[in-house]
Amino acid sequence: MxxxxxxxxxxxxxxxxxxxxVERSGEVMTVSMGPQHPSMHGVYRxxxxxxxxxxxxxxxxxxxLHRGVEKLCEERTYHQIIPITDRLDYLSSFVMxxxxxxxxxxxxxxxxxxxxxxxxxIASELCRIANHIMWLGxxxxxxxxxxxxxxxFRDREYVLDLLEMxxxxxxxxxxxxxxxxxxxxxxxxxxxxxxxxxxxPQRIAEYERIIKHNRIYYKRxxxxxxxxxxxxxxxxxxxxxxxxxxxxxxLRKDEPYSAYDEVxxxxxxxxxxxxxxxxxxxxxxxxxxxxIIRQCLDNLPDGPFLARDVTHSLPLKKNVLRDSAAMxxxxxxxFQGPLAPKGEVYRAIEAPKGEMGVYIRxxxxxxxxxxxxxxxxxxxxxxxxxxxxxxxxxxxxxxFASIDVVLGDCDR
Amino acid sequence: MSDPIxxxxxxxxxxxxxxxxxxxxxxxxxxxxxxxxxxFQGRVGPTYLGxxxxxxxxxxxxxxxxxxxxxxxxxxxxxxxxxxxxxxIPAFLVMAVMPFGPVGxxxxxxxxxxxxxxxNFDAGLVLFLALGAIAVYGxxxxxxxxxxxxxxxxxxxxxxxxxxxxxxxxxxxxxVMLMANSMSFVDIVNGQAGDFWHWYFIPQxxxxxxxxxxxxxxxxxxxxxxxxxxxxxxAGYLTEYSGMRxxxxxxxxxxxxxxxxxxxxxxxFGGWRAPLEVLDFIPGPIWLFIKICAFVxxxxxxxxxxxxxxxxxxxxxxxxxxxxxxxxxLAVTAIVVSVAG
Numbered sequence: 001m002x003x004x005x006x007x008x009x010x011x012x013x014x015x016x017x018x019x020x021x022v023e024r025s026g027e028v029m030t031v032s033m034g035p036q037h038p039s040m041h042g043v044y045r046x047x048x049x050x051x052x053x054x055x056x057x058x059x060x061x062x063x064x065l066h067r068g069v070e071k072l073c074e075e076r077t078y079h080q081i082i083p084i085t086d087r088l089d090y091l092s093s094f095v096m097x098x099x100x101x102x103x104x105x106x107x108x109x110x111x112x113x114x115x116x117x118x119x120x121x122i123a124s125e126l127c128r129i130a131n132h133i134m135w136l137g138x139x140x141x142x143x144x145x146x147x148x149x150x151x152x153f154r155d156r157e158y159v160l161d162l163l164e165m166x167x168x169x170x171x172x173x174x175x176x177x178x179x180x181x182x183x184x185x186x187x188x189x190x191x192x193x194x195x196x197x198x199x200x201p202q203r204i205a206e207y208e209r210i211i212k213h214n215r216i217y218y219k220r221x222x223x224x225x226x227x228x229x230x231x232x233x234x235x236x237x238x239x240x241x242x243x244x245x246x247x248x249x250x251l252r253k254d255e256p257y258s259a260y261d262e263v264x265x266x267x268x269x270x271x272x273x274x275x276x277x278x279x280x281x282x283x284x285x286x287x288x289x290x291x292i293i294r295q296c297l298d299n300l301p302d303g304p305f306l307a308r309d310v311t312h313s314l315p316l317k318k319n320v321l322r323d324s325a326a327m328x329x330x331x332x333x334x335f336q337g338p339l340a341p342k343g344e345v346y347r348a349i350e351a352p353k354g355e356m357g358v359y360i361r362x363x364x365x366x367x368x369x370x371x372x373x374x375x376x377x378x379x380x381x382x383x384x385x386x387x388x389x390x391x392x393x394x395x396x397x398x399x400f401a402s403i404d405v406v407l408g409d410c411d412r
Numbered sequence: 413m414s415d416p417i418x419x420x421x422x423x424x425x426x427x428x429x430x431x432x433x434x435x436x437x438x439x440x441x442x443x444x445x446x447x448x449x450x451x452f453q454g455r456v457g458p459t460y461l462g463x464x465x466x467x468x469x470x471x472x473x474x475x476x477x478x479x480x481x482x483x484x485x486x487x488x489x490x491x492x493x494x495x496x497x498x499x500x501i502p503a504f505l506v507m508a509v510m511p512f513g514p515v516g517x518x519x520x521x522x523x524x525x526x527x528x529x530x531x532n533f534d535a536g537l538v539l540f541l542a543l544g545a546i547a548v549y550g551x552x553x554x555x556x557x558x559x560x561x562x563x564x565x566x567x568x569x570x571x572x573x574x575x576x577x578x579x580x581x582x583x584x585x586x587x588v589m590l591m592a593n594s595m596s597f598v599d600i601v602n603g604q605a606g607d608f609w610h611w612y613f614i615p616q617x618x619x620x621x622x623x624x625x626x627x628x629x630x631x632x633x634x635x636x637x638x639x640x641x642x643x644x645x646x647a648g649y650l651t652e653y654s655g656m657r658x659x660x661x662x663x664x665x666x667x668x669x670x671x672x673x674x675x676x677x678x679x680x681f682g683g684w685r686a687p688l689e690v691l692d693f694i695p696g697p698i699w700l701f702i703k704i705c706a707f708v709x710x711x712x713x714x715x716x717x718x719x720x721x722x723x724x725x726x727x728x729x730x731x732x733x734x735x736x737x738x739x740x741x742l743a744v745t746a747i748v749v750s751v752a753g
Contacts, residue, residue, distance in 0.1 A: 031561040037646060053565075053723050144634055144720025150453035216635060216719040393565070393645075394638070394722040 005246065005271040011228045018390025025051035033396075035064050041138065041400070042407030044381060053392045058385040062378070065411035070371055077337025077366040078104050078178060079314065086172035088356075088375055089409035091134055092127035094167065095351045097176030102257055103347035103358035104178050108312045108340050112258075114301040116180030121259040122193070122296045123166060123175060125289040129200065130159040131352035132282045132289075136207065139279070139401040143220055148210070155203050158196050165189055177314055178338060179307030190297055197290040204286050211279070221276035225387050225399035228273055235383035239354030239376055240281045241403050245273035251350040263295040275402040285352075312338040337366025353377055353404045377409035418524040426530050430507055437704075438666040439469040445666075445712050452716045472659075479655035484559060487652065491557035496653075496660040498550030502543035503667040509536035510674050513684050513696030515598045528684065528696055529598060536597040537589060540675060541582055544630060547668070548574045554661070555649035566648025569638045569723060576730035577629035577636075583738035584619040584626065587745040588612050588679050601683035608687040613680040615748075618741045620680040622734050627672045629730070632665065634715045638723055673707035674700065 006014075034045035043064035049057040069088065073081045085100040086093040098120055105112060112120075137152025160170045165186055167175040175182050211217050227237065229245040242249055250267040252260040268284030270277035307313045314333050315326035340362040348357035354376025363369040380403040387403065388396045443458065443466055450457025458465035483489055513528025533539060548571055555567015589595055591612060592603035604611045613620045629636040638648075645651070650661055677683060681703055684696030721729070 029561060029564075031565075050565075140719075144637070145716075145718065147449075147453050147716045150455065154454050214719065216721060219725055220719065220722055392722060392724065394720075 008228055008230060011226055011245075011273055014223060015226050015228075015390075021054050021390045022056055025054060025056045027051065028056050034061075041405055042410075044400075044405065044407055044410070046384060046396075046400075048393070048396070050393065053394075055388050055391055055393065055396055058388055058396075060381060060384045062381055062407075063411050065407045067412065069412040070373065073371040074368060078340065078368070079333060079337060081368075081371070082176055083172065083174045085176075085373075086174050087408055088373060088412060089131075089351060089353060089377065089406050090171060091406055092131040092352045093171060094123045094127045094163070094173045094175050095131075095349070096356065097174065098124050098258070099347065099349040099351065099356045099358050101176040101178055102349055103345055103360050104338075104340075106347050107343065107345045107360055107362060108178070108338065110179045110307050110309050110312050112180050113304045113307055114259075115184075115303050116305040116307070117258045118296045118300050119166075119181045119185060119305055120176065121263070122185075122293050123163065123173070123181070124258070125292050125296075126159055126163050126166075126193075127173075128289050128352040129286050130156050130163065132286050133159070135282060135352075135401075135404050136211075136279070139398070140211065140217075142397040142401040143217065152207075155200070158200070162189070162193055162196055165192065177306055179309050179313030180305050182306075184305050185300075190300075193293065193297060197293050200290055201287055204283055208283060212283075218276065220395075220398060221279065221402075222274060223272075224275045224395050225391065225402060226273050227383070227387055231383075231386060235386065236379040237354070237383050237403070238379070239350070239352070239404075240268075240278050240285065241273075241380065242354070243268055244270045244277035244281045246271040251348055251355055255348070257347075257349055259296060260292075262299070263292050265292050265295075275398055278402045339366055340364065340368070348374075351376060353406065353409065354380065373412060375409045375412065377405045377407070378412075381405045381407075381410045415524060418522075419527075422524070422526060423530065427508075430530060431504055434504065434507060434667060434670055437670055438663060439473075440466065441666055441670065441708055442469045442472070442662075443467075444708075448709070448712050449716050452713075476656045476659040481657070482654045484652050486559045488557040488559070491553050492652075493657075495550050495554035495557060496657050496664070498553065499547050500550075500660050500664040500667070502546045503664045503671060506540050506543050506671045506675070509533045509539055509597050510671075510678055511598045511601055511683060511696075512700045532598050533596065535595045537585055537595040537600075541578065541585070544574075544581075545578060547664075550664075551649055554653070558649070558652035560652050562645045562647075562651045563649050566638075566645045566651070569645075570632065570649060573629055573632075573636060573638060573726060573730070576727060577626040577734070580622055580730060580734035580738045581626035581630065583735065583742050584616075584622040585679065586742050587616050587619040587738075590742075590745050590749045591615065597678055597683070601678060601685065604682040604685060607689055608682065611680065611682040611685075616680060616741070616745070618737060619745070620676075622738045622741065623679065624676060625734060627676065628711070628714065629726070631668055631672055631711065633669075633711060635718050635721050636726055637715075637720060638726060669708055669711060670704060673704045673711065676707050677703035 028049040028051050031048045031050055032045065033048055034040035035043040040046070045061040045064065047059040047061065048055055067087070069084055072084055076084070082097055082100065085096040088096045133152050133156045137149040137156070140152070141149040163173060164170045166189060167173040167182070227241055227245060229242070229247045231237070232242045232245055232247065238249070246269060248267045248269045251257075252265075253267050265288045268281045268288060270280050306316065310329050315329045319326035320330045321327070342362055342364050344359065344361040346357060346359045348355050356376060357374040359372040359374070360368050361370040383403070384400060387399050391399065446468065447457040447465070458468035461467040461471045483492055508530040511529040515527045515529050515532055551570040551574070552567045555563045555565075555570065558564075588600060592600040594600060594603070650658060653661060677700065684700040686692050686694060686699050
């Protein structure tokens with residue numbers, strides 16, 4: 001039993017070996033890994049102190065991709081911020097839109113119509129699938145197989161096609177709107193989407209046949225980069241790494257938003273807290289996402305997909321040139337922006353990489369006084385030292401990939 | 413024209429033709445590697461240059477030649493320049509002792525005896541192992557002279573790895589040596605005369621597998637490509653090399669691929685011999701070519717399929733699995749050979 005679900009003490013025991021390696025280390029060589037390094041997933045820089053192949057100390061350096069997103073947001077109206085949020089985690093843009101819109105709606109008290117909530121859920125889960133498939137490809141490529149990377153990209157393409165059909169863009173969707181989404185489901189989407197989500201679980205089974213029982217993968221990933229639930233709390237590591245350490249925390253279940261409380265799904269949990277279990281958790285999550293999308297398509301309610309809220313949301317574009325009220329609303333929303341009450345809100349959602357929180361402080365008017373994104377990659381990136389110290393260089397790339405860091409999300 | 417003079421002329425022709433053929437073959441193997449990688453990965457590979465993209469390698473060579481020759485300022489310049497050749501030259505030399513057709517038999521050309529080997533050297537196997545060991549110097553020196561941490565790590569990894577796997581390789585080859593009762597490649601191929609069930613891969617199946625795995629490490633290909641592990645060490649010992657110097661390394665790697673494929677087919681798969689005696693009307697060089705191509709394809713297949721081992725796992729496989737197994741294989745072969753006479 002304990003092999004299946006080790007206690008916290010047992011997990012800590014397993015990290016003793018790597019701690020001993022650090023204590024025994026002698027003379028060190030300093031290597032600067034990144035910012036231009038093939039497996040640093042962007043412009044992350046880690047300064048490594050190596051004793052032979054063993055990593056003695058890591059000093060992560062972030063900020064090379066800093067674009068001042070939060071400051072930019074202060075100069076824009078609430079509508080104009082949506083495209084900026086796309087550029088946070090550009091591998092799951094819609095989820096970023098989603099989190100931001102949820103926060104703004106909480107601030108303004110906007111009610112999202114049921115159809116809007118369902119479409120948001122569908123788009124978010126599609127992003128989650130695309131993100132996890134991409135993660136898998138990159139993670140496996142960091143372990144030395146380029147072929148699998150291409151297989152994953154091929155399958156991600158099906159999901160991206162769906163997202164393109166839905167939102168009109170493949171990468172930066174800008175699909176969320178305050179009070180709903182930009183467009184209704186297009187014709188034929190239901191049919192195509194069902195085809196993809198029927199077919200994806202088979203593909204996941206195929207991935208697992210290739211990877212899960214692969215001896216080399218097992219040797220490289222099992223028992224490597226253990227991060228206990230205690231460590232996760234200490235370093236604010238959330239999402240799949242936390243769930244792989246045996247904590248069933250998923251904001252979709254714990255603090256449901258959109259349509260997540262109306263669908264039935266399981267939270268993927270594993271107990272060993274290593275690279276291998278992070279892989280298992282993500283594979284389970286893809287399956288659960290398919291389930292969620294299927295339920296959303298089955299129960300998709302009729303009605304508007306965007307709130308009919310004159311003061312806070314945009315009108316439908318097709319009405320703007322026909323209906324004078326809509327035109328006035330459009331004029332106000334575009335030139336003045338939605339007026340928010342004074343106050344501050346914090347809203348967190350479950351992004352594919354972890355918990356993504358948005359804090360907004362408003363002093364009235366159409367622009368936020370301060371906006372703060374607490375994105376998972378930032379916290380995961382800073383947790384690298386306790387994860388890799390005492391491990392080997394080869395493991396470092398595997399571990400770094402397994403916690404899923406996107407630098408756009410990290411540096412903002 | 414007397415026979416010795418004819419032999420000398422043949423020797424010069426062979427010695428010139430062999431490297432040229434290998435170079436041409438390598439150019440196309442690089443193209444095929446990229447093409448196959450494309451097919452494995454659901455892409456198309458190179459398509460533009462020449463029919464089906466097949467002149468891609470020549471375009472690459474032209475590009476590499478036209479690049480600036482860059483030597484890092486703080487490197488050991490003489491060693492930095494020398495290192496590529498230490499790898500490049502031994503790669504070719506092994507081909508001198510590999511027979512590609514019948515030797516010392518009835519074969520003749522224009523009425524003179526024609527040996528299908530450049531040098532019928534008695535200790536061909538030892539030469540092969542020795543030249544393989546020299547290549548290690550090239551890798552280590554390249555890594556050390558670049559004065560870069562990644563290069564150094566890559567060079568040391570490669571050095572340790574190649575030396576460890578050479579032991580297993582040496583022991584597994586001794587099995588073949590005992591069976592053929594000779595260290596000459598010519599005698600080894602002659603020992604495998606007959607249909608394919610006389611080939612050494614059947615009695616030496618364990619040794620053959622160990623040899624194949626060890627050659628993967630020797631060639632620095634996945635799962636043992638730690639020396640140039642892109643995701644960890646950028647390009648390992650090649651990090652600071654660019655232009656044609658880098659090209660020479662790559663070229664040597666592929667020459668090695670051809671040579672090692674030739675060695676595997678010579679030691680375990682009958683060399684130039686046809687799989688069935690009925691097929692003997694097809695000349696030996698063609699059979700050897702087919703076998704080399706098959707093994708090159710196998711190496712490509714492995715490379716684009718599986719994962720890379722971690723450094724300590726690689727070492728433990730080499731020392732704890734392959735070496736004891738190869739010694740056991742040697743002991744069993746020795747007993748069987750001495751009992752059977």
